[in-house]
Amino acid sequence: MELAYIPSPSRGVLHLGPIPLRAYAFCIIIGVVVAVWLGSKRWVARGGAKHTVGDIAVWAVPFGLVGGRLYHVITDHQLYFDPGRNPWNAFKIWEGGLGIWGAIALGAVGAWIGARRRGVPLPAYADAIAPGIALAQACGRWGNWFNQELYGRPTSLPWGLKIHKVDADGTVIDGVFQPTFLYESLWCVGVALLVLWADRRFKLGHGRAFALYVMAYTVGRAWIEYLRIDEAHHILGLRLNDWTSIVVFAGALAYFVVVGRLRPGREAPDSIDPVGxxxxxxxxxxxxxxxxxxxxxxxxxxxxxxxxxxxxxxxxEKPVTEDV
Structure with missing residues (x-):
């Protein structure tokens, strides 16, 4: 008998008349707002204009959403294109399924376009927005809670996550599982705090704060992936996202070290956003x-x-008289 557990929402969507209000989408929107707010504060503190981060986010966010969905659909293609599956479900982003790797990769392309239009160096922008991205991920993971997805192994821990749902194929899932959404959300908050502290302490610049965020996140993602039991491709005994974490961590570490030697310190305040x-x-x-x-x-x-x-x-001047 479970003495205690984290309950799951009975549903992840409310209807305002004919309009569905989906909790997953709200979690993503809240994350974007938090990221832009914190990124703007950091950008202004570095000498930039207060509207620049939001202007570039107009490009980065749509690209990031498309990239995140593409990564998910490509790496989990069996969920949409195997026999008996509905390929049109690949477009149902509100049902969950955004890969952070694709979101960051294609979001960076959008940010690069926006940064070029504003005359802003992309590494400086990435440094300003890095802890905000981590907080955005922390908010977005609660969308998985509402959708009752991406949980871990069965557990008897008092903070286990109670799941009761019926899958699309009719399978009934009822039990208490590791709340991997919660672990990742808390880890992302810790990553944001780490980047804020390290950036203030060591004056990171030229993309190194962003590289630190990437390294810290991939370390946490690796051990969280170990707990998850959702369907995934395996290579040499490791889940695909574990291998992705290893490769991305190595790339971020190399960037951090090399750039730290070639361009130590931080960009001059008057050079990052002169147009804005x-x-x-x-x-x-x-x-x-x-x-x-x-x-x-x-x-x-x-x-x-x-x-x-x-x-x-x-x-x-005419003398002033009072009315009685």
Whole structure:
């Protein structure tokens, strides 16, 4: 008998009339908002304009969603294209299934496009947004909780996750399992804190804060993958995502070391976002100019004659009387 466990939601969607409100989508949206908010604060602190992170995110987020879905569909193609499966389900992103590897890879392409349009160096942008991405992942993992998916092995731990659902093939799943969504969410929060601390302590720049985020995340993802029991491809006894974590960790480590030797320190504040800072300064100057009277307006108002009086005659003030 289970003495305690984490309950799962009975459903992951509410209906506002004919409009479905899906918890999975809300978790992703909350994550994006958190990432842009924290990234903007860090970008401004580094000398950038406050709207630049959001402007680039307009490119990065859609690319990231497409990349995340593509990675999932390609690596788990049997869920959609095996006999008896419905290929159109590959488009049902609200049912879950986003691979972080594809999301980061294609999201980086979108960020690169946005950064070029703004005249911003991509490594500096990646450093600013890195801890926000980790927090976005922490928020997004709760979407798996609402969908009752990506849980781990059966467990008797008091923080086990209670699952009761019927799969698409009619299989009934009822038990208490390792809450791998919770482990990954907490790990991502720790990654964000690590990057914030290390960036402040060592003044990481030129993409090294982002590389640190990648390394820290892949370490946690490797041991969390060990607990998961969802269907996955295996290579030499390891799940595909374990191999991906190893390769990505090695690449991020090499980047961190090499760039640290070639370009130590952080980018100069006036070099990361000159266009954005200039635009904000011009907008502020324009707003101030529209509120303050111009020199000619001031002179006209002081020289304007009183109605009915010649301009060269003094105006005699009429005594003020109180109404009784």
């Amino acid at each position: 800072v200039r635009e904000e300064a011009e907008a502020a100057a324009g707003a101030a100019g529209s509120e303050a009277p111009t020199e000619s307006e001031t002179a006209t108002s002081t020289e304007k004659p009183t109605a009915g009086k010649p301009a060269d005659q003094p105006v005699t």
